[in-house]
Amino acid sequence: MTKQIHTPLTDNIISELKAGDKVEISGVIYTARDQAHKRMVDSIKRGEPLPFDLKDQIVYYAGPSPAPPGRVIGSIGPTTSARMDPYTPTLLAHGLKGMIGKGPRSPAVKSALIKYNAVYLAATGGVAALLSTYVKKVELIAYPDLGPEAIYRLEVERFPVLIAIDAKGNDLYEENRQIYRQL
């Protein structure tokens, strides 16, 4: 069964989510990847305001291709999450509650998910044309000079993800790997 969730991602919603759950997200999410993470964490260190309030929000590790005429956005699939590992605990400490990406996370990120009661969501990589159909509205909100790495505010409808790591630290990547490993 697929669970429907609406952003913001509150503690109440998070308490219902377990690793392996299929979830569809509706509402607002924000894109941010490598350079946007670096800038946000630098801003936090300097005590400067962030481009958006992280509280109860979801970040999507994605850099879309440009929108052709007649479409709200180009192709938009997840990028490899592990590159954001060094920045993630800091953002979680400042209120971020969910990240959408692809691939496994570091032990430090897992501990931070438990500590700050947050979740890691997996979207399928490499099916970016398909995932673009769930994006209904796009607004560039920060770092336009970064091009595809800028921060976009997306309104999504029933965007499909899996709970990959829940707030108790259960990790679907590890668990399934053990189930299907034949060595």
Added chain:
Amino acid sequence: MREIYASKIIEVVKDLCLRANTVLRPDVLDAIKANLALEVSPTGVEVMEQIIKNAKLAVSEQLPICQDTGYVTIFIELGRGVLLQGDLTGAINEGVRRAYTEGFLRKSIVVSPVFERENTGDNTPAFINVDIVPGDDIKITVMPKGGGTENASQLRMLPVSGGINAVRQFVLEAAEGAAKSCPPVIVGVGVGGSFDKVGFLAKKALLRPLPDSNPDPGIAKLEAELLVEINKLGIGPAGLGGRITALGVKIETMPTHIACLPAAVVFNCHAARQAEAII
């Protein structure tokens, strides 16, 4: 001598970049469909169904298969009988520039790898390999490839005493990292040559069609065995667990030094993009 003008190369490279980014390699699409029945993980099956749906949608809507439209590797086979009118490198980069700026493809190249990482704005430069071959035409192969899969690549100078087992172990070890690179993957392996040649061999191996096996029976056997071994790792589609981690293993070899056993492993994601033309 046959004259070929740079303007023709610009046009062909542009067309190939657009085509490669929107049309999934047909052999890859066929392999995904064929492997659906072999996948035992329900999540794995769903991921593969999404891949099939995505490939159809990309063609019908003329959208890139993957938002990471990659850096562009170009393989040129330049016939000895060709008289080039104009600058080959310049023409290739102009073709890439036009495809990426006019064709709504993502620009993913940064000028300085270490410092500002400022985007070049047009996805150039392309990474170009030129081979001089007999004949009087030019074969151009375009392979846009994403950064995520490229990061899983590995190169190692193996001990000669390790022989085939060292190669096998190294490939399996590298394949453990495939979870980060959008499996089911194609695994390209280079063995032999030198530090610089072996990476090129591995990348070139990715160009081979999936049903293909190496003409050397010993190497062909190693390809088949490694595919079975990799698909026992449990990584599965999207790395979320399952049987189908790789669709094929392609190995290319070349002579090497008496003291050396260089090996390189590179992955192509399931969003494998490739297009070629002969001028």
